[in-house]
Amino acid sequence: MRQTVRKKWRLLSSKREERPIWFMWIKGRQKMDRNLMIMAAGVSSRMRKTAAAENSSELAKEAQVKPKMMLEVGEDSRPFMDYLLFNARDAGYRDVLLIVNDKDDSVRNYYTSHAVSPDFEGLIFSFAVQTVPEGRVKPMGTADAVLSGLEARPDWAGQKFTVCNSDNLYSVHALSLLLEDDHSAALIDYDRDSLGVEPERVNAFAIIWKSDNGYLADIVEKPCQEEVLKATDENGRVGVSMNIFRLDTDTILPLLKGTPLHPERDEKELTETVRMLVREREDSMFTVPLSEPVPDLTSLKDISTVQSFISLNH
Template sequence: MENNNHPVLVIMAAGMGSRYGGLKQMDPMDERGHLIIDYSIYDAVQAGFREIIFVIKEENKQIFQERIGDRISSRVKVSYAFQRLNDLPAGYQVPEGRVKPWGTGHAVLSCFFAVHGSPFAVINADDYYGRDAFRKMYDYLAHNGDDTKYRYAMVGYQLKNTVTENGYVSRGICEVNDREELVGIHERTRIEKHPTGIEYTEDDGKTWTPLADDTVVSMNMWGFNYSIMNELLARFPAFLDRALKENPLKGEYFLPSVVADLLAEDKAAVKVMTTPDKWYGVTYKEDKPVVTAALKKMTEDGIYPPELLDGGEYC
């Protein structure tokens, strides 16, 4: 089933960046001052996206407008959605001492009205995904509406292309069937690259379990029809009931967890589109030189124009 509305790009940028330190989304990644977001927006526009929604903290709106929004608003439609800590269903309150945002599911839910019924892709502001991912995602969203099931998508990466040399990462480990559909996704919150290979632990490093280099993982590049919004809204109170009891200061409403529930209930099918591209990100400050060197080489190789969003090739 074709989609009548043009796909929208949602960029999640309200995270605190605690492991990196500071507002890492605003950290320049090349000598011209470009951010990782600039590369993602360039790739997204080349793929066909013409509308972008930034999910941010309300207090960061001015810096986002000055550094990004105003600069690209003549080329694409730009809007902002605020992920507010106190934006909760009636009858719920923010626990005393809570400062951490409510997670990726809540971030997407903050776009409930801004997306205006369109299909949309979701990415992190501080991750580099590669142009192949945006092309595949736009094409899927433009041509696949819901039918007897919700028709969603994700771009999967090989685990070996998503780890850092500078510490641990969290990844959604994906189980994929022979129809290239997601069967299940399991959050591993501490994955590290060791001399013997890539491994994860669930007991603070007492024991480690190996993972194959080509394990398909989610980097939070999802594609949804608008139906996900009603599911996120309906399931949020049940999450809060658990989180406020078990982990009131840090419990997060994870987007992949909601997708996993929909798969288990056979309400959704998620197409997994794999890419050979390498992911780059700045989980830690020590990651920045690796990212800047990679982006510089891609520019030298002609993958990106030197001026990116300011160049004539942008649209």
């Protein structure tokens, strides 16, 4: 049975705008673990490939040398990840752990120098390095990224944390839903048709199956058409994961250590870790349904869409 909650309306102010934010105080719980891990160690291979193919605009040239989450967007020409951090701040997160690549210092240098900026007031930054093993050109995958983060923050033992990508602009609402969720683990169950992503790309997103009581039953990366049909509910809705989860450190840590390399992609994927969790423990991850767009910065052509979204929402 879910714990009863008492809601309180609170207004947070910032230099950009004032936003109403819901906070929830859970009966019998003295604190909320306001921990957020952002995976920012990827090498942006698809972005750089599309940028190299164009190679004419200044933006294309910038995309070939910068991690994609550090590309400057919006009227203020800020790194894309700034807007994700603004949303995280407004959602109530405080302790932000950035997973960075050992081959690139741009993320660490930028957020170290801007940590005292009024824009990030209330946020505390720390960093964990995901190393690229000898003989590889990119890191070992998202499960390895999360493991690197937890090993760098032993003080998160006994706590929960939210983990997400650095190249998706999750809303304040989505981030708040996970922060406020009182289950041991949870994920956002996005309506596939609401994401605002072209069909050929969204078809590769991880689809999810849910039990009748709303818990995750299975999750599959890059599903075939038969699996998509199986996951479609009676209303024609297909739930997908955008790689944003709320996890318990003590529960997920041993599973991360045991996550195998994917036989084809040669990476340790967080999706597989989550599958291991739900197979080991029934009703262990709650699904939180949500229908809204999630701007995605994968290739050069996504930048114009992201620019338009940010101009309307920030």
